[in-house]
Amino acid sequence: ACPCALGLATPMSIMVATGKGATQGVLFRDAAAIEALRTVDILVVDKTGTLTEGRPVFKEIIAANGFANEEVLRLASSLDQGSEHPLAAAIVDAAREQQIRLATVSDFDSESGIGVTGTVEGKKLVLGNTTMMEQHQVDWKSISDTDRLRDLGASIVYLGVDGALAGVLAVADPIKETSRAAIELIRKEGVRVIMATGDGERTARAVGKELGIDEVHGEVKPADKLDIIAKLQAEGRIVAMAGDGINDAPALARANVGIAMGTGTDVAMSSAQVTLVKGDLRGIAQAIKLSQLTVRNMHQNLGFAFLYNSIGVPVAAGIAYPFTGLLLSPMIAALAMSLSSVSVVTNALRLRFQ
DSSP, X not given: OOOHHHHHHHHHHHHXXXXXXXXXXXEESSHHHHHHHTTOOEEEEOSTTTTBOSOOEEEEEEEOTTOOHHHHHHHHHHHHTTXXXXXXXXXXXXXXXXXXXXXXXXXXXXXXXXXXXXXXXXXXXEEEOHHHHHHXXXXXXXXXXXXXXXHTTOEEEEEEETTEEEEEEEEEXXXXXXXXXXXXXXXXXXXXXXXXXXXXXXXXXXXXXXXTOOEEEOSOOHHHHHHHHHHHHHTTOOEEEEEOSGGGHHHHHHSSEEEXXXXXXXXXXXXXXXXXXXOOTHHHHHHHHHHHHHHHHHHHHHHHHHHHHHHHHHHHHTTTHHHHOOOOOXXXXXXXXXXXXXXXXXXXXXXXXX
């Protein structure tokens, strides 16, 4: 009458699934994440470092208001020394490759998702997207050639010096080779994909078009990502969020299932329930499939254990004797109980080969 099989039904499936996921480069924080993934119907995904390599490459500069290209790069890279953003790293690397001597920055401040400010050589610098420029009353519309760069998927960073636009810097982040295949695999699992990024709307749409993502949100702040997820949840959707940066951490925590890139920041990984060790989005499709198989396996185990006990206990107790003419000796009953546990464990181990 000991319900060992019932006690083993769920934890055995979870344990095997956790090990199976680890071999595929998918780390689950807890059993809840494994169970919840199969119900996800929308994936909100960041761009930089998630859909793209996260290692942007500096492309070109368009100077304005009498500034020279080298001066724009020198000031921008001097300011970006204090930033950890991948776009900032690309600008600083470009300056160092050109052997440009960087100046000291003071009063440095970062505004999540939109840009940075600081003082360099007594000049008040503002570096970021259009939202950042508008907040600091910098007229960013005087340069019109940026559309050409955005259509190529490049991110545009504006530099304001003492309230005037000094120029724009184009930085391109190559799309991961696996991203398009990953999006297709995720869609096959019945999940709608939405991209939300702090990059400009036009750049975001260019990347979305290349990857086949129809719904794209550009120039969004971390708080905007939270709002997008909250709105979807209010509609009754089960939302997963995939990201890699500090800016994504609040959205990862708010989503029903947070998915962090193993190539991203520690803050993102600590906020998420699932980590993709190699940063490959194809792992999401694998995780969803594993979630479906695991829950099905748990139901099989529980169903078998209930059926086994509902038949075995009445027979062993003699309750079924008047109807079946069957009696079980204690020795055979002990063997049957052991076999019930073995059968549940064996069924759970099948997950390793599915």
